[in-house]
Amino acid sequence: MTVTHPAGTGLRPEAGAHAGLPFVPSSSRWRPLGLGEVTLDGGFWAERQELNASALIPHVERWVERMGWAGNFDAAAQGRLPGARRGREFSDSEIYKLLEAMAWEVGRTGDADLDARLRRLTARVAAAQEPDGYVNTMFGRSGQGERYSDLQWGHELYCFGHLIQAGVARARTHGDDELVQVAVRAADHVCRQFGPDGDQRVCGHPEIEVALVELYRVTGERRYLDQARAFVDRRGHGVLGDIELGATYYQDDVPVREAEVLAGHAVRALYLAAGAADVATETGDEELLGAVVSQTLATLARRTYLTGGMGAHHEGESFGVDFELPPDRSYSETCAGVASVMLNHRLLLATGDARHADAVERTLFNVVATSPAEDGQAFYYTNTLHQRVPGREVDPDVASPRAASSLRAPFFEVSCCPTNLTRTFASLGAYVASQDEAGVQLHQYAAATVRAHLAGGAVVLRVRTSYPDEGRVEVEVVEAPAGPWELTLRVPAWASGAVVRSAQGARRAEPGYVQVAGPAAGEVVVLELPVAARWTWADPRVDAVRGQVAVERGPVVMALESVDLGADVAGARVRTDVPPVDDGGQVRVPVRTVEAVDGDWPYGDAPAREVGRGAGERLVPLVPYHSWAERGPSTMRVWIPQG
Amino acid sequence: MTVTHPAGTGLRPEAGAHAGLPFVPSSSRWRPLGLGEVTLDGGFWAERQELNASALIPHVERWVERMGWAGNFDAAAQGRLPGARRGREFSDSEIYKLLEAMAWEVGRTGDADLDARLRRLTARVAAAQEPDGYVNTMFGRSGQGERYSDLQWGHELYCFGHLIQAGVARARTHGDDELVQVAVRAADHVCRQFGPDGDQRVCGHPEIEVALVELYRVTGERRYLDQARAFVDRRGHGVLGDIELGATYYQDDVPVREAEVLAGHAVRALYLAAGAADVATETGDEELLGAVVSQTLATLARRTYLTGGMGAHHEGESFGVDFELPPDRSYSETCAGVASVMLNHRLLLATGDARHADAVERTLFNVVATSPAEDGQAFYYTNTLHQRVPGREVDPDVASPRAASSLRAPFFEVSCCPTNLTRTFASLGAYVASQDEAGVQLHQYAAATVRAHLAGGAVVLRVRTSYPDEGRVEVEVVEAPAGPWELTLRVPAWASGAVVRSAQGARRAEPGYVQVAGPAAGEVVVLELPVAARWTWADPRVDAVRGQVAVERGPVVMALESVDLGADVAGARVRTDVPPVDDGGQVRVPVRTVEAVDGDWPYGDAPAREVGRGAGERLVPLVPYHSWAERGPSTMRVWIPQG
Incomplete structure (x- = not known):
């Protein structure tokens, strides 16, 4: 990874210290560790990061060209819009999310070819930016709506938010360059247009809020x-x-400070809550932070699917x-999963409450990992928990309406989810670990190398695990500081009976966080999580x-597919007086x-x-929900009738 | 009722013979008896007809003025559209449905004041009709879309359909006049525009089909x-x-003849099926009729709520x-209820299959009767079977979005349902009885006087009953033909154990239809239906x-409200090892x-x-679902957890 200390756009000299992080609170309980400090070394998430680099990002690059959404910027620069414009009003944002993904990925791997592609795509966006910083291919030209004439549905500030997040990603992984400058100019435009003396309205789709706070964190410019x-x-x-x-x-019915639970459009609500949490963190606004925390906890307790999915309508x-959570109509949008991960990770670091880390884990394994096909060429936009009719094969050459496909589709007319996945996978390392003065915290388990710098010196950890397939997590302390320090490990809420083994012996670890005092270099701390399948x-x-x-195995929700049952899952009746059979991950x-x-x-x-039908009771295999629908049309259910 | 035999618009001389019928198949198993032949004499439906006349129709008249939807026609006539136009693209149709309701109501009661209002409103529509018969306030002027430029969503033919149905109602209850002529001109325009040499497309919202067939039946003009x-x-x-x-x-994915079940937008699907059934009946197209019958039976068997409601999304x-029928998200639009009544009544008369009469009854009592408030001033657009949060009081002065109100609302931005109710209540008598050469059939039970003319002479029946409160239906034969004839009575599917008593003695009557041979004048045939509450x-x-x-009582679905439980219905657990207590209709x-x-x-x-909460088990009253939410905000459920 190349990190330069930028100058010229007001980037903070210490931006390099936040290298590779999508989210850098200037004060919080724990400070996140980023791409420069955490590398994934194989296993579930590393495989998905590789797939993201080799398949998802190139797939999205092809499709945004093919759909004409990248070309809109060329047309704008050349004065060929508006009749020639392609796509929905928010299609610009897909280019920006792709740029953000590319920035993280270049930061992670230093891929020079990808870096060149990022620069070329950036130049096309830059060419369409107007002198005052405004850029949007949908508004402001003769034959189009005027700028900000449709804040309800126009998505202009939403698009700027994603552009700014892309710029922040580039600043944090590379330093100042054209993408950063385009983003800064856009943000300056937004501040002039919507500042104290300007337009006092907001965008129909929150997103600008998280982006502006992060740009403030990068640049130190208070106006953002x-x-x-x-x-x-x-x-x-x-x-x-x-x-x-x-x-x-x-979310224009109740002020954020007064809301009791998240409501309305799920992605909008979650982005807004994430932005409000960021504002609260940076301004020390405990009331606002408390409101967001309590809304989020209420949402987890009453409005979330078993998968972590959000959005029942x-x-x-x-x-x-x-509690209105119909499995057969779960919308559970992939983007809402991404947004919930963003929100809960923020609240985790702000509060140290393990419930947020549990939500991140559950949502990553069962929503974010579910959307892309194994080959990275097709996606779920919505994630149903009960497929009543066999899905249809989807033409890999045709974009689908957003929620109509029943098997994963190559792209969508509203294609927010694939690009949201690319930026999430590329920056996954950011969710793994954090540090504070006392030590290092591991929140998500994956084979990884983690580096942190404590007052007493460097900590280097090598995490070895095949989690979630197995529950054993070995943390080898490669380097440890001279003085006292603390290794903190998360025990998921489902992991009752977890055991932690260290030089101090073995002990039970209750759900939440468990501390191991000052393991020395060379020591291996082992966490054993009981991942065996459970009802x-x-x-x-x-x-x-x-x-x-339902059946869960560790953090993974399991699913019954008709292809395994040999019949429509409508007729399945399961007996629960014995535990599910679990042969090393093969669940029946x-x-x-x-x-x-x-x-x-x-x-x-x-x-x-x-x-009764057929040969009576038998042991039927379940598959991880995240890998259902990989064997052609099937009916599927997560919740199986007892009896 | 005044029925004149019209001349001058090609109305058939025998139109008078079809007096007061919204639906007159020229050949079918049974011929319906209309407003001139059936009068309701008190009880459940007569009360609603009175409420319709005294409250619903005047309420709708006020609101279509207030919303500007009637005024659109004035503006059109005076050249003041398009900027001045109010309402959605289909608002013209509400005026037409109101006109249809007024026509039936004038036909039923001869109300001179209402007749004058109908004529005045008709004149406003007529003034906006263009010389070629086209009339629509949304299209065709400078500054508007061109005629038929948006068949997907423009609703032009849908609006014509309702105009023609209004004209048919007027022709069948009054005879030729301005409303009939406006409708005929519109129909002629449609036939020119969309005929064999014209535009070969269809309207995004079916409705024109039923209307044109009925106009053919009135006029004998084959082109319709x-x-x-x-x-x-x-x-x-x-x-x-x-x-x-x-x-x-x-419904543009599969041809009507090939579809296996109703799908898509429920009202569209049901209107289309009704129109296809009419076309099949008039053209002797058994294949088409068979397709519609089997789609409808499949829909009843697999896609219909307990209430008869249709539309789960x-x-x-x-x-x-x-089987995807979530009670807490049942859309079950009031208009889909009206449309299902129209469709099933058509299929009943075409086939003689009692399942369709059961559907009509269930839908009338539990969807159509549920929508209007007791005072006739507020309505449900959607009809949920499970209200999870107490509904909010609705401002009687503000129109609601269509599905957002949780208590009944005075009017809607999309206000198809109130006008659809007015035309249905005004023509309710049409669903009660039919005749064939052999005799008279009673399909729906209400206190009523029924007159029919058989080959052997007149039949006059006086039906006395307080159905559905009580299950006893007395049919007094006031007048009977000289020769043999047959009185046929429907036994609903739920009425196992029904008994029919006549001069020939008492006998069990199985669900379906039971025949009583030739009761003489003065004789009273009694049908006893076991309406007691059942699980x-x-x-x-x-x-x-x-x-x-759930609990049903006769054809009436019952509901548990929090106002009766004294707690949120989420916590209710019911014991079913004994039958529900039923004290003459007070169900606990x-x-x-x-x-x-x-x-x-x-x-x-x-x-x-x-x-456990409170004092253990107690007997809690249920209310008929059609009268829930009459005592302020409440949670409610039709389906109660056992345990």
Whole structure:
């Protein structure tokens, strides 16, 4: 990784110290460790990072050309828009998310070819930027809507947010260059346009808030933080006007400080909460931080799918009310998963509350990892927990509407998810570990090398594990500081009975965080997490899965597919008086298959007769939910009826 | 009722013979009896007809003025559109449905004041009609889209359909006049524009098909029927192009003849099926009729709520896949209820299959009757079966978005439902009875007087009943023909154990139809239907209500409200080993209330502990679903967890 200490755009000299981090709070309980400090050394997430580099990013590069979304910038620069413009009003943002992904990836690997592609794509964006910093291919030209004429749906500030995040990624992995400068000019434009003397409204889609705080962190320019805070504070007072979906849709019904739970469009709500958390952290606003924490905890307790997925409504891509979590209509957008990871990671570092790390882990393994196909060439936009009819094969050559595909699709008319995955996979190392004055904390388990610098000296850890396949995590202390320090390990909430072994002996580790005092160089600390498959039941208020049970294995949610059952999963009935069979990760459960009796009317004066089918009970394999639908059309369910 | 035999617009002389019928097949198993032949004499439906006349129709008249939707026609006539136009693209249709309601109501009661209002409103529409018959306030002027430039969403033919239905209603209850002439001119325009040599596309929203067939039946003009058949046949071949919701949304993915079940937008699907059934009936197209019948039966068996409600998705207001029927997200649009009544009544008369009459009854009592408030001043657009959070009081002075209100709302930005109710209530008598050469059939039970003319002479029946409160239906034969004839009575599917008593003695009547041979004048035939409250279970494939039970009383679905439970209905647990207590219609069930234990995460490794709350089990009253939410904000559920 090349990190230069930039000059010329107001970048802080210490930007290099934050190298490779998408999120750098200037004060928090724990300081994150970034791409320069954490490298993944194989295993579940390293494989996905490699796939991201070799398949996802090139796939997205091809598709944004093919869809004409990159070409929009050329057309804009050449004065050929608006009739020639392609894509939805927010398509510019896909280019920016791709640029952000490329920046992280170049930072991670130093790939010179990718760096050249990033520079070329940046130049196309730069060519379309207007002298005052405004850039958007959808607005402001003759024949288009005026700038900011449609804040409800126009997504202009949302697009700027992603541009600024791309610039921040480049600044933190490379230093000043054209992408950083384009982003800074855009941010300066936003501050002039929406500053204290300017337009007092907000964007229909939050995103600019997180971006501006991060740019403040990179540059030290207070006006970016002030602008982010202003956007957070203005929102929730009906400034956007009403829409058919209601002002809740874009969180303009209740101020952030007053909301009790996340509501409305899930991605909007989660980005906004992440931005508000950042503003709170930087301004020391405990009230605001407390509001975001309590909304997030309420959302985890009452509005989240077993997978960590958020968003129960297809209509409005929105949260449902408490405990309204239908598995067969779970929207659970991939981008909401990405956004939940962003939010919960922020709150984890701000508060040290392991529940947020649990949410990050669950969402990474069961939403973020579920979206891309094994070959990195197709994606889920929504992530259902119950596929009632076999999905259809999807033409790898045709973009799908966002939620209509039933198997993974190559691209979407609204294609926010693939680009969001690319930037997340490229920056995954950032979620693994953090440090404080006392020591180093490991939050997510993956084979990795972790470096930190404590007052007493450097810490270098080598984590060896095949987690989540196995629950054994070995942390070899390669280098340790001279004085006392502390190694802190997260024990997931599901890992009751975990054991930690160190030079001080073995002890039970309760869910939350466990500390190991000052292991010396050469010592190996071992955490044993009981990942064996287990039954999981839902709160009875989740009526839609009453009488049903799921299987989890470590952090991984399992799924039953018809291809394994040999019949539609509608007829599966599972027996739960014994634990699921788990042969080193090969999970099987005792299932019998029944056939419902078809009738004229699906309601009657007695519980329906069910006819046993086939050879009685057998052990049927389950697959990790993240790898379902890899064997062609199938029906699938996470929640299986008991009986 | 005044019925004149019209001349001058090609109205058939025998139009008078079809007096007061919204639907008059020229050949079918049974011929419907209309407003001139059936009068409701008090009870459940007569009360609603009175409320319709005294409250709903005047309420709708006020709101279409206030919303500017009626004024659009004035503005059009005076050349003041398009900037002055108010409302959505289909708002013209609300005026037409109101006109249809007024026509039926004038026909039913001869109300001179209402007749004058109908004429005045008609004159405003007529003034906006262009010389070639086209009328639509949304298209065709400078500054508007061109005529038929947006068949996907423009609703022009949909609006014409409702205009023609209004004209048909006027022709059948009054005879030729301005409304009839406006409708005929519009239909002639449609036939020129979309005829064999014209535009070969269809409208994004079916409705024109039923209307044109009925106008053919009134006028005998074959071109209307041919045009309707062309619209049915063209559809399903991708003529409308794709949209984000997919071509299934507007039934353009599969030809009507090839579809196996209703899918997509529920109202669109149901109107189209009704139109296709009409085309099939008039053209003797058994294949087409068979397709519609089997789609409808499949829909009843697999895609219909206990209430008869259709449409499981808020997104796209659409049918879900088979057995995907979440009670807390049931869209179950009021208009889909109206449309299902239209469709099933058509299929009943075409086939004589009692399942369609059961569907009509269930939908009338539990969808159509549920929408309007007791005072006729507020409505449900969607009809949920599970209200998880107490509804909010709705400002009686503010129109709501279509699906956002949680208590009934006075009007909607998309206000199809109130006007659809007005035309349905005004023409309710049409669903009660039919005749054939052999006799008279009673399909729906209400206190009523029924007159029919058989070959052997007149039949006059006086039906006395307080159904559905009580199950006893007395049919007094006031007048009977000289020769043999047959009185046919429907026994609903739920009415196992029904008994019919006549001069020939008492006998059990199985669900379906029971015949009583030639009762003489003065004789009273009694049908005893066991309406006592009963438990109802769902097919296990309706996963969302697994482990839950509903209560029905006769055709009426019952509901548990928090206002009766004294607690949120989430905690209700019902015991089903005894029948529900039914004291003459006051239904109570044994319920205990539990409180779920709140936690950080709603999933765990054991079924959740539930803490008993309060005084243990008690008998808690249920209310008819159609009258829920009449006592302020409440949570409510139709399906109650057992345990």
